[in-house]
Amino acid sequence: MQIDSQDRDDALLKRSAKGDERAFAELYRRHQAPLFRFAVRMTGSTWAAEEIVQDVFMMLVREPKKYDVTRGTLGAFLYGVARNRIMKHLERAPRDFSLDEAGESGRDVHPQLQEQMTPARWAELRERREQVRSAVLELPPEFREAVVLCELEEMSYDEAARTLDCPVGTIRSRLHRGRALLLAKLEILREVPKRANAGRG
Amino acid sequence: MNCEEFATAGLDLGSAGIDSVVQRVAREHLRECPHCAALHENWLSLREDLRVLGAETAELEAPARVEMRLRQEFRTKHKTVKTQRAALVLGWSVAAAVALFFAVTWANWYMHRGPGLANKTQPALVHTPTTTGNAGSLPEVSAPPGSELNDAILASNGSGDFTLLPGSMPPAPEDATVVRVQMQRAALGALGLTVNEEHAGDWIQVDLLVGDDGLPQAVRLPQTSAGTSD
Numbered sequence: 019m020q021i022d023s024q025d026r027d028d029a030l031l032k033r034s035a036k037g038d039e040r041a042f043a044e045l046y047r048r049h050q051a052p053l054f055r056f057a058v059r060m061t062g063s064t065w066a067a068e069e070i071v072q073d074v075f076m077m078l079v080r081e082p083k084k085y086d087v088t089r090g091t092l093g094a095f096l097y098g099v100a101r102n103r104i105m106k107h108l109e110r111a112p113r114d115f116s117l118d119e120a121g122e123s124g125r126d127v128h129p130q131l132q133e134q135m136t137p138a139r140w141a142e143l144r145e146r147r148e149q150v151r152s153a154v155l156e157l158p159p160e161f162r163e164a165v166v167l168c169e170l171e172e173m174s175y176d177e178a179a180r181t182l183d184c185p186v187g188t189i190r191s192r193l194h195r196g197r198a199l200l201l202a203k204l205e206i207l208r209e210v211p212k213r214a215n216a217g218r219g
Numbered sequence: 220m221n222c223e224e225f226a227t228a229g230l231d232l233g234s235a236g237i238d239s240v241v242q243r244v245a246r247e248h249l250r251e252c253p254h255c256a257a258l259h260e261n262w263l264s265l266r267e268d269l270r271v272l273g274a275e276t277a278e279l280e281a282p283a284r285v286e287m288r289l290r291q292e293f294r295t296k297h298k299t300v301k302t303q304r305a306a307l308v309l310g311w312s313v314a315a316a317v318a319l320f321f322a323v324t325w326a327n328w329y330m331h332r333g334p335g336l337a338n339k340t341q342p343a344l345v346h347t348p349t350t351t352g353n354a355g356s357l358p359e360v361s362a363p364p365g366s367e368l369n370d371a372i373l374a375s376n377g378s379g380d381f382t383l384l385p386g387s388m389p390p391a392p393e394d395a396t397v398v399r400v401q402m403q404r405a406a407l408g409a410l411g412l413t414v415n416e417e418h419a420g421d422w423i424q425v426d427l428l429v430g431d432d433g434l435p436q437a438v439r440l441p442q443t444s445a446g447t448s449d
Contacts, residue, residue, distance in 0.1 A: 037297035039290060046286055054281040064279075071281045075289050079296055147275070150268040169266070170273035194227055201261055 027092040035082045046075055049093060052171070053100045059166045060104045062155040070103045090180070097181045101163065108159050153203040161196035168193050220248040225255045230262050381428050381437035385411035394431040399424060399441070410438060 027048070033041035050071055057067035074096055077084065085095050154165060167178040168189070175193075179186045220228075225248050228241055249256050383389060405419040428437035 034293075037301070039293055039297075042293050043286065043290060046289060050285070051280045055276055055279050058276055058279055068281055068285055072285050072288060075285075076292060079289065079293050146268060147272060150265070150272055154269075154272070165269075169269040170276070172273065194230075197230055197262065197265075198226070200265060201258070204265060205261065 023093075024091050028087055031078075031082060031085065031092065034078075042079070045078075045092075049096050050075070052093075053096055056097065056166065056171065057100055057104055059154070059170050060159070060162060061107055062151070066107050070100055070107065073103050074099045090183075094180055094183070098183060101182065104163075105159060149204060150200075153200050156203065157196055157199055161192050161199060164189055164192035165196040165200065220244045222248075222252060222255055225249070225252070226258065230259070381426070381439045382412075383437045384435060387430075387434075387436045390428065390430040390436045395436065396429045398427045398429050400427060401425075407438070410435060412438065 027045065030041045030045040030048075034045055053074060054067050054071045057070040058064055061067055061070070077099060078096070085092060089095070154162060154170075157165060163182060164178065167173045167181060168175065173181065175186045175189050178189045182189065225245055228245060249259055401422055401424050403419065404414055404421045404423050407425070408414045408419075424441055426439040426441055427435040428439070430436045
């Protein structure tokens with residue numbers, strides 16, 4: 019399956035390099051969503067993610083020969099390019115604004131949850147989600163990408179290691195550190211309201 | 220298993236990548252250690268939150284405008300490349316056509332002009348003085364084929380029926396050269412001969428007997444144009 023997908027990518031890339039716009043569009047559609055999600059989850063900004071995805075594919079338009087078939091899949095290559103762009107973006111602007119942006123259509127991504135809950139419960143969950151989101155975005159980039167790939171993208175350690183072009187052991191240790199930092203941050207965040215409430219009682 | 224080992228491996232409890240023995244030991248530690256049990260509970264809660272966060276953004280895609288911009292860039296890039304290629308092909312084609320044109324032109328010029336020029340570069344032929352013994356007769360000098368198209372050619376001077384031009388003296392045979400030229404009949408007037416105005420524009424061939432001073436001394440109308448001359 020992976021090989022078929024890779025062959026398809028290679029064929030599309032060849033056609034695209036010869037000027038076939040449809041092939042390029044198909045290539046884009048096959049890879050844009052995971053790259054965009056990865057960028058959104060890493061930067062916390064859909065605007066930044068949009069620019070990053072655009073940059074990645076612009077590079078593919080202008081310099082398709084940068085991708086070497088013998089060095090891995092096109093998907094991994096694009097992830098690598100996206101990752102570099104993300105790191106540069108994070109160096110420039112550590113965090114633009116909250117991830118709590120609706121999609122282009124303006125709809126919430128989980129309307130069914132909203133319908134089934136009381137406003138108080140909804141607000142509580144929303145706050146909780148916001149805490150987790152903030153905690154993820156505050157992780158150092160190398161731990162953040164391990165958490166994003168393994169916990170949010172639900173990749174296996176092997177897949178994450180291939181994507182980040184590093185050993186599985188590195189992924190394990192980064193994930194471990196990332197989880198520990200997340201737990202510590204959330205513990206602090208969640209303890210503060212509890213203590214505030216206790217003080218009031 | 221101690222707490223530190225649990226913190227490293229125990230959080231993955233239940234996931235497929237963990238060895239069953241490690242899982243069993245971790246569960247045992249979990250039952251015995253309330254601190255690690257609390258940690259594990261926190262982790263399960265956090266993992267659920269992360270899963271929800273992942274699900275919230277699972278359907279995200281880049282906006283359509285990104286694809287639009289990229290396709291525009293793609294078109295621009297490949298259009299430019301095509302234009303450059305077309306310009307290159309056109310440039311080479313024009314260059315080849317020009318080269319071919321010049322080659323053909325030169326070949327034609329060489330075919331028609333070359334022998335004439337060759338004769339001009341052989342003054343011995345042009346200026347060969349007459350050496351025959353008969354008074355009034357000039358040496359036979361044959362012109363090369365196609366030379367009748369030239370402005371000045373060597374003519375047969377064997378017949379001797381030259382008409383002296385007004386005011387000129389008969390040249391010594393050894394100093395004279397016969398030159399065949401093509402001219403308009405009107406030009407004979409400049410040599411002092413009378414010309415019929417009705418035929419003044421006709422092209423005729425004329426043999427000139429040229430002295431060693433380079434001036435024509437006598438004129439003869441060869442047989443081909445004699446019928447048209449006055």
